[in-house]
Amino acid sequence: MKDLALRALDLVARRGVTYADARVIETRDREISTKNGKAGQVSSSESMGIGIRVLAFGCWGFAATDDLTNSGIEAAAALALQIARAGTAARKRDVALAPEEKHEAVWVSPCRIDPFSIPVDRNLAVLLAVDRELRRNPAVSLAEASMHFERRRQVFASTAGSVIDQTRQVSGAGFSALSYQDGEIQKRSYPNSFGGQFQLKGYELVDELRLLENAPRIAEEAVALHRADLCPEGEFDLILDSSQLGLQIHESIGHPIELDRVLGTEANYAGMSFLTLDNLHRLRYGSDIVNVVCDARLEHGPGLGTFAFDDEGVPAQSTDIIRDGRFAGYMTSRETAAEIGEPRSNGCMRADGWARLPLIRMTNVSLLPGGQSLEEVFAADHAIYMETNRSWSIDDKRFNFQFGCEIGWEIRNGKRVRMLKNPSYSGITTEFWNACEAIAGPEHWTLWGVPNCGKGQPEQVMGTGHGASPSRFRKIKVGGAYAG
Amino acid sequence: MRDNAHRIFEQVADAARASGVTEVEAIISTEHQALTRFANNTIHQNVAERGTHLSVRPVIGGRTARASTNRLDADSIREVVEQAIAITRLTEPDPELPPLASPAEYRDVERRFEATARATPEERALAVAEAIGVVEGAGQTAAGIYSTEESGFALLNSRGVAAVHQETMARFSITAMGSDSSGWAKASACCHGDLDPVQLALAASRKAAVSRAPRELPPGRYTVVLEPAAVLDLVGQMFADFSATAIRDGRSFLNDRIGRKIFGDNITIYDDVWHHAQAGPAFDGEGVPRKRLILVERGVVRDIASCRQAAVLAGTEPTGHGFPLPNEIGEAPVNIVIAGGDSSVDAMVRSTDRGILVTRLWYIREVDPYAKIFTGMTRDGTFLIEGGRVTAGLRNFRFNQSLIEMLSSVEALSAPVRASGEETFDMVAPAMKVAGFHFTEVTRF
Numbered sequence: 001m002k003d004l005a006l007r008a009l010d011l012v013a014r015r016g017v018t019y020a021d022a023r024v025i026e027t028r029d030r031e032i033s034t035k036n037g038k039a040g041q042v043s044s045s046e047s048m049g050i051g052i053r054v055l056a057f058g059c060w061g062f063a064a065t066d067d068l069t070n071s072g073i074e075a076a077a078a079l080a081l082q083i084a085r086a087g088t089a090a091r092k093r094d095v096a097l098a099p100e101e102k103h104e105a106v107w108v109s110p111c112r113i114d115p116f117s118i119p120v121d122r123n124l125a126v127l128l129a130v131d132r133e134l135r136r137n138p139a140v141s142l143a144e145a146s147m148h149f150e151r152r153r154q155v156f157a158s159t160a161g162s163v164i165d166q167t168r169q170v171s172g173a174g175f176s177a178l179s180y181q182d183g184e185i186q187k188r189s190y191p192n193s194f195g196g197q198f199q200l201k202g203y204e205l206v207d208e209l210r211l212l213e214n215a216p217r218i219a220e221e222a223v224a225l226h227r228a229d230l231c232p233e234g235e236f237d238l239i240l241d242s243s244q245l246g247l248q249i250h251e252s253i254g255h256p257i258e259l260d261r262v263l264g265t266e267a268n269y270a271g272m273s274f275l276t277l278d279n280l281h282r283l284r285y286g287s288d289i290v291n292v293v294c295d296a297r298l299e300h301g302p303g304l305g306t307f308a309f310d311d312e313g314v315p316a317q318s319t320d321i322i323r324d325g326r327f328a329g330y331m332t333s334r335e336t337a338a339e340i341g342e343p344r345s346n347g348c349m350r351a352d353g354w355a356r357l358p359l360i361r362m363t364n365v366s367l368l369p370g371g372q373s374l375e376e377v378f379a380a381d382h383a384i385y386m387e388t389n390r391s392w393s394i395d396d397k398r399f400n401f402q403f404g405c406e407i408g409w410e411i412r413n414g415k416r417v418r419m420l421k422n423p424s425y426s427g428i429t430t431e432f433w434n435a436c437e438a439i440a441g442p443e444h445w446t447l448w449g450v451p452n453c454g455k456g457q458p459e460q461v462m463g464t465g466h467g468a469s470p471s472r473f474r475k476i477k478v479g480g481a482y483a484g
Numbered sequence: 485m486r487d488n489a490h491r492i493f494e495q496v497a498d499a500a501r502a503s504g505v506t507e508v509e510a511i512i513s514t515e516h517q518a519l520t521r522f523a524n525n526t527i528h529q530n531v532a533e534r535g536t537h538l539s540v541r542p543v544i545g546g547r548t549a550r551a552s553t554n555r556l557d558a559d560s561i562r563e564v565v566e567q568a569i570a571i572t573r574l575t576e577p578d579p580e581l582p583p584l585a586s587p588a589e590y591r592d593v594e595r596r597f598e599a600t601a602r603a604t605p606e607e608r609a610l611a612v613a614e615a616i617g618v619v620e621g622a623g624q625t626a627a628g629i630y631s632t633e634e635s636g637f638a639l640l641n642s643r644g645v646a647a648v649h650q651e652t653m654a655r656f657s658i659t660a661m662g663s664d665s666s667g668w669a670k671a672s673a674c675c676h677g678d679l680d681p682v683q684l685a686l687a688a689s690r691k692a693a694v695s696r697a698p699r700e701l702p703p704g705r706y707t708v709v710l711e712p713a714a715v716l717d718l719v720g721q722m723f724a725d726f727s728a729t730a731i732r733d734g735r736s737f738l739n740d741r742i743g744r745k746i747f748g749d750n751i752t753i754y755d756d757v758w759h760h761a762q763a764g765p766a767f768d769g770e771g772v773p774r775k776r777l778i779l780v781e782r783g784v785v786r787d788i789a790s791c792r793q794a795a796v797l798a799g800t801e802p803t804g805h806g807f808p809l810p811n812e813i814g815e816a817p818v819n820i821v822i823a824g825g826d827s828s829v830d831a832m833v834r835s836t837d838r839g840i841l842v843t844r845l846w847y848i849r850e851v852d853p854y855a856k857i858f859t860g861m862t863r864d865g866t867f868l869i870e871g872g873r874v875t876a877g878l879r880n881f882r883f884n885q886s887l888i889e890m891l892s893s894v895e896a897l898s899a900p901v902r903a904s905g906e907e908t909f910d911m912v913a914p915a916m917k918v919a920g921f922h923f924t925e926v927t928r929f
Contacts, residue, residue, distance in 0.1 A: 033812055035733075035812045036733075038576070038578050038580075039549075039575050039576065039578065039810065040810060040811065040812035041810055041811060041812060042548075042549035042550070042571055042572075042575055042810055043539075043549060043550040043551065043552065043571075043810075044549075044550075044551045044552070044567055044568075044571060045539075045551070045552040045553070046552070046553045046554075046555070046564070047552075047553070047554045048554065048555060049535065049554065051533075059527065059530065060528070060529060060530060061530055061605075062529070062530065062531040062532070063531070063532045063533070063534075064531070064532070064533040064534070064535075065533070065534045065535070066534070066535045066536065066554045066555070067534065076534075079532055079605075080532075082604075082605055083518075083530045083531070083532060083605045084530070085605075086520075086530065086604070086605035086606045086608070086609040087520075087527040087530045087605075087609060088609075089527070089606070089609035089610055089612070089613045090522060090525070090526055090527045090609060090612055090613040090616055091526055091527065092524070092525060092526040093526070119574060120549070120571045120574040120575070121574040121575070124574070124575065124576070141733065141734030141735075142733040142734055142735060144812065178733070178734060178735055179734075180734030180735070180739055180854075183740065183854055184854055185734065185735060185737075185853040185854045187853075263524070264523050264524050264625065264627060264661075265523040265524065265528050265529075265627070266523070266627075267523055267625075267627035267659050267661060267666075268521075268523065268627040268628045268629060268657055268658065268659040268668075269629075269657075269906060271846075271863075274928070355533040355535060356531070356533070357529055357531050390851075391849040391850055391851050391859065392849055393847040393848070393849045393859045393860055393861065393882070394847055394861075395846070395847070395861045395863070395880060395882070395927045395929075396846055396847070396861065396863050397927075397928075397929055399927050399928045399929070400861070400882055400925055400926075400927035400928070402859050402882060402884075402925075404849075404851050404859075422851075422852065424851065426882070426924075426925060428927075428928065457519060457521055457529075457629045457631075458517065458519055458531070458533075458631070480884065480924050480925065481851045481852075481857065481859060481884050481924075482851075482852070482857070482884075483884070483924060484705075484884075484922060484924070
C-alpha cells in the first residue's frame with residue numbers, strides 16, 4: 001500500500017505540484033441483521049482504492065480509482081492534475097495551507113476481540129436470541145437487531161514527506177421493537193436508535209452492550225407507549241438522556257463549528273453557520289457549566305472520531321470549543337486555518353473512503369461531565385425526561401432545532417410519575433445551551449457513536465463521536481411537533 | 485458493459501461450481517463520477533472517481549448471503565465467491581426465500597448519452613465560471629455544483645437472467661447569496677446538454693434579490709405555493725411506505741388504508757420507469773421487470789410495490805420494485821410521477837390573497853410514522869404573497885405537517901416536471917398550492 005501511495009505521489013510531483021497527498025485504503029466490513037426470527041442482511045464486503053489530491057496552479061484537483069495497476073494510477077494522477085488546471089477558469093486566489101510537520105507513524109486502534117474472527121453463525125445466534133426475547137411480547141409487530149463491523153487500513157503519504165499507516169476497527173450493535181396498534185406506530189430502540197451504539201472497538205463492544213438482558217424492557221416499553229398520555233405542550237424543565245444529548249451536541253454544536261461552513265464553502269448543500277468569525281471568544285454559547293471539546297485523541301475514548309492522524313496528516317488533537325460557556329474554537333483544516341490566520345490545523349479533515357476528498361468533519365465533539373449526581377439532575381419539581389432520538393431537524397445555519405424522542409416521562413419532585421408518548425422539544429441553539437443548569441458526573445458519561453453523518457457533494461457519510469451525560473435544561477419549549 | 489459483465493459472471497459461476505454450488509447471482513456495477521464544486525465565487529473542490537463493484541449471492545438449500553469486492557482479478561473473484569458461499573452456509577434456511585429469478589423480457593430505456601459520459605473538467609469549469617459571473621454580476625455570492633456521471637448496473641444469474649442498464653446523469657445546483665437573503669435552483673438530466681446553468685443562476689439570483697431584507701411573520705397556518713422541489717422533498721418522504729413488506733411489518737402508514745381515500749380528488753401518483761423525465765433501469769434488484777403502478781388514483785391508495793417474496797406471501801405477482809437480496813425492507817417504488825394540473829406557479833401566486841411561496845424545504849424528518857407528520861425548514865427563497873403578487877422575502881419557518889392532511893388540501897397543481905432536491909431522490913412532480921400548511925416556528929434569518 002505504501003508503494004502505491006508513493007508511486008502516485010512521484011507521478012504528480014514530477015509534473016509539478018505545490019503540494020500533493022495520496023491515500024491508499026483497504027476496508028473490510030460485515031453487516032448482519034435479523035428481522036422477526038430470520039436473518040435479514042448477511043453480507044461481507046472488501047474494497048481497495050486510491051485517492052490522489054493535488055494542489056497545482058493555485059487550485060485543488062482530486063481523482064480516485066480502484067484500478068491499482070500502473071496505468072490506472074497514472075491515469076488518476078493525470079486526471080487530478082487536469083482537474084486542478086481546469087479549476088483556474090474560476091479561481092479568485094491561490095489556495096494556501098497552514099504549515100504541518102512531516103510525520104511517519106504506524107498506528108492500530110485498540111481491539112480486544114477481532115470481530116472477523118467470530119463466525120457469522122455466532123453473530124446470528126446472538127441477534128436471534130434478542131429477537132426471540134422481543135417477540136415474546138405478542139404486541140411487538142417488528143423485531144429487528146443488527147451488528148456492523150468495519151476494519152479500515154489507510155496509508156497516507158504526502159509531498160511533505162509524511163507516511164502514516166493507520167488501522168481503525170469500528171463495531172456497532174443494537175436492536176429495536178416496533179408495535180403497530182389501532183392506527184398508531186410506536187418504537188423503542190436499544191441502546192440507541194438508528195442501529196444502536198458504535199465505537200472504535202472490536203467484538204468486545206457487543207458483549208459490553210448487554211443486548212439480551214435489555215430486550216424485555218424495550219419490548220414492554222414499545223407496547224406500553226400505546227397506552228401512555230401524549231406529551232404535554234408548553235414550557236418545561238427538560239432532562240435528556242445522554243444518547244439524545246449526544247445528537248443535540250452533534251447538530252447544534254458539532255456542525256456549526258465546522259470552519260468550512262462558517263466560511264461559506266458548504267452553502268449550497270449542508271448550509272452555513274450562525275457562528276461567524278466575530279463570535280470567536282465573544283459569544284456566550286452556553287451557561288457557565290457547559291464545557292465542550294473536539295477531541296480525536298485516544299485519551300478521550302474509543303469514539304468514531306478517534307484516530308492518530310487526520311486525512312491530511314495532522315496529528316489528533318483536543319480543542320476547546322466551549323469553555324465555561326464561552327465559544328472558544330472551530331474545527332479546522334490546513335486550508336481554513338490559514339484563511340483565518342491560525343498557525344496550524346487542529347486536525348479535523350476526514351474522508352469516508354478512498355474515493356472521496358477529505359472535508360472538515362466532527363471527530364469526537366463532547367460535553368464534558370458536570371459535577372452533579374444523577375439524583376441532582378432529576379431533582380426538579382416538575383420536568384419532562386426524554387430518552388432515545390426519534391426525529392431530528394435543524395435549520396441550515398443551526399439556529400432553530402426540533403427533536404423528537406421515542407419515550408418521555410413526567411418528573412415530579414425528582415421521581416418519574418407517568419410515561420409520555422411522542423415527546424418533542426424545540427428551541428434556538430444558544431438559548432438552549434444557556435438554559436443548561438445541571439450535568440451529571442463522569443460515572444454517567446457515555447461516548448456515543450453517530451455512524452451516519454452526511455456532508456459534502458458528492459455526499460460523504462462519516463462516523464462521529466459525542467460524549468455526554470444526562471443533563472437538565474430550564475424552561476424549554478416541549479410538545480410543539482404535535483401542537484395544533 | 486454487457487460483454488464485460490458476462491465475462492465476470494462466467495468466472496463467478498465457474499468458481500461457484502468448483503465449490504459445488506450451482507445457484508448463484510452476481511451484480512456488477514460501475515461508476516465514473518466527476519463533480520466541480522464552487523463557493524465564494526470560485527471553484528474550491530473538483531473531484532473525479534472511478535470504480536467497479538462485484539457482489540455475489542449464492543442460494544444453497546434455502547440459505548443466502550452476499551459478499552462484495554471491488555477487485556476484479558481472477559483470484560479476487562474466486563475469493564469473493566468462496567466468501568459468499570462460506571457465509572451462506574452459516575445461515576439458517578429460510579422457507580420463504582425465493583429461488584433465483586428466471587429470465588424475463590426487459591423493455592429498453594435509453595438513458596446513456598455519450599457526450600455526458602465524456603464531459604470534461606474544462607467543460608464543467610467553463611459552465612461554472614459563466615454561472616458565477618451571473619451571480620457575481622448581481623453583487624451576490626454563488627455556491628453550487630456541476631456533476632456528470634456514467635454508471636452501469638448488471639444483474640446475472642445461473643438461471644439465465646442477464647439484465648444490463650447503463651445511464652448518464654448530470655446535475656447543476658446553485659445558491660445565490662446576498663447579505664441577508666439567498667436563492668436556489670437545481671436541475672438534473674440524463675443528458676448534460678439539457679441543463680442550462682445560466683438560466684438556473686439567473687433564477688437563483690432573482691430569488692436572492694427579491695428576498696432581501698426579509699420580514700418576519702408569526703407561525704400559523706398559511707396558504708402556501710410549494711415549488712416542485714419543495715413538493716418532491718416533502719411528498720417524496722412517503723413512498724417507502726408503498727411497500728408490501730413495510731405493510732406486513734406494521735411500519736407503513738398505509739396499514740389499514742389500502743383502497744381507502746386518504747388524499748384529495750386531485751391527487752394521482754404513478755410509479756413509471758418509462759416516463760420520459762425519469763431515470764434508472766427497467767428492472768429491479770432481483771432482476772424482475774418493472775411494472776407501471778398507480779399508487780394513488782384520485783386520492784385513493786391503489787397499487788403497492790411487491791418484491792418476489794412479498795408477492796408469494798400475498799398471492800400476487802411481483803411488481804419489479806425489489807431490492808437486492810438479502811435485505812430487510814423488501815421493495816419500494818422509485819420512479820415517482822405525481823400527476824399535475826393546469827395551473828402554474830405564477831397563476832397560483834396570482835390567485836392567492838395572502839400566502840407564502842416556498843422554493844425548497846430542508847432537513848425533513850418524520851415526526852409521526854402513522855399520521856405521517858414531518859418537520860423541516862424552508863430555505864433559500866421564502867416569500868410573502870399579498871394581493872396576488874410576491875411582496876417581500878420572509879424569514880424561514882419550521883413546519884410540522886401531516887402529509888395526509890396536506891394532500892387533502894391541495895387547491896391547484898402545475899404541470900409536473902423532473903424535480904431535483906436534496907432530501908429524496910429525483911421525481912417528476914408539480915408545484916402545489918396548499919391550504920392551511922402548518923408553520924410552527926420562525927428562525928432568525
